[in-house]
Amino acid sequence: xxxxxxxxxxxxxLAISGxxxxxxxxxxxxxxxxxxxxxxxxxxxxxxxxxxxxxxxxIIVYAGAIMVLFLFVVMLMNLNAESEPxxxxxxxxxxxxxxxxxxxxxxxxxxxxxxxxNQLVQMKDGDIGLINNxxxxxxxxxxxxxxxxxxxFLSAMIGAVVISKKEILxxx
Amino acid sequence: MPIxxxxxxxxxxxxxxxxxxxxxxxxxxxxxxxxxxxxxANLLLVAFSKMHHLAMGADYxxxxxxxxxxxxxxxxxxxxxxxxxxxxxVMLYRNTHSVxxxxxxxxxx
Numbered sequence: 693x694x695x696x697x698x699x700x701x702x703x704x705x706l707a708i709s710g711x712x713x714x715x716x717x718x719x720x721x722x723x724x725x726x727x728x729x730x731x732x733x734x735x736x737x738x739x740x741x742x743x744x745x746x747x748x749x750x751i752i753v754y755a756g757a758i759m760v761l762f763l764f765v766v767m768l769m770n771l772n773a774e775s776e777p778x779x780x781x782x783x784x785x786x787x788x789x790x791x792x793x794x795x796x797x798x799x800x801x802x803x804x805x806x807x808x809x810n811q812l813v814q815m816k817d818g819d820i821g822l823i824n825n826x827x828x829x830x831x832x833x834x835x836x837x838x839x840x841x842x843x844x845f846l847s848a849m850i851g852a853v854v855i856s857k858k859e860i861l862x863x864x
Numbered sequence: 865m866p867i868x869x870x871x872x873x874x875x876x877x878x879x880x881x882x883x884x885x886x887x888x889x890x891x892x893x894x895x896x897x898x899x900x901x902x903x904x905a906n907l908l909l910v911a912f913s914k915m916h917h918l919a920m921g922a923d924y925x926x927x928x929x930x931x932x933x934x935x936x937x938x939x940x941x942x943x944x945x946x947x948x949x950x951x952x953x954v955m956l957y958r959n960t961h962s963v964x965x966x967x968x969x970x971x972x973x
Contacts, residue, residue: 704873711877711900715884720892727896734903743910746935753939758946765950769957788886796879810866813911814918820928829929841940848944852951
């Protein structure tokens with residue numbers, strides 16, 4: 693219980709501080725790097741819950757592919773810290789922060805006194821996160837959504853290429 | 865670890881994502897906060913799957929695997945959405961040379 697709890701609190705603190713730095717930092721490249729730290733912390737949580745396949749897929753897909761794509765786009769546009777103009781209307785900024793914090797307050801207050809909240813989560817053990825059990829469920833019961841997701845990727849790829857085609861006939 | 869801790873952690877990440885979407889003006893940072901919200905939901909799904917596996921895993925062995933398959937499909941959809949969304953942002957930047965959503969809000973023609 694000792695090392696599990698210590699790891700849980702450490703990974704939670706890392707994830708929440710990384711998420712805060714994503715929202716707060718001015719430079720977009722710093723935001724992307726903090727989001728990668730947050731994704732690694734969430735993958736650590738998956739490993740703690742023994743969802744091993746999801747931890748590896750999270751690192752490979754999110755931190756490895758999606759964030760690298762974001763970094764390419766930011767580098768392509770040459771964004772840095774001074775290219776973001778300050779918010780002219782200050783009340784919109786405070787309205788956004790107050791809306792988010794009040795949502796969190798309402799949900800914490802609603803869920804704090806529920807008696808079902810003390811059920812334990814099985815950590816460090818359990819076969820269901822292992823790749824052979826997950827693969828059995830994925831390829832027997834969910835084979836149709838799995839094949840449809842390949843069609844989804846094909847349509848996303850075609851859409852991305854069609855959207856970013858340069859128009860040749862457009863006069864300058 | 866009681867499930868409450870995972871609920872509050874996922875809630876904190878989700879609300880930080882919401883504050884980021886409402887507050888920032890850079891379209892790319894807004895998109896990244898949407899990805900953060902998706903990941904918070906993924907974490908909560910995996911935590912609940914382990915909770916139900918502990919509660920009724922002896923009777924229904926594959927009950928909790930379905931939540932993790934769902935998380936897998938959420939990641940699939942997020943990857944496809946990021947590719948199309950970034951293509952749109954790149955095209956907007958190429959036409960207007962700005963990624964400020966307050967400026968892009970006025971493209972009414």
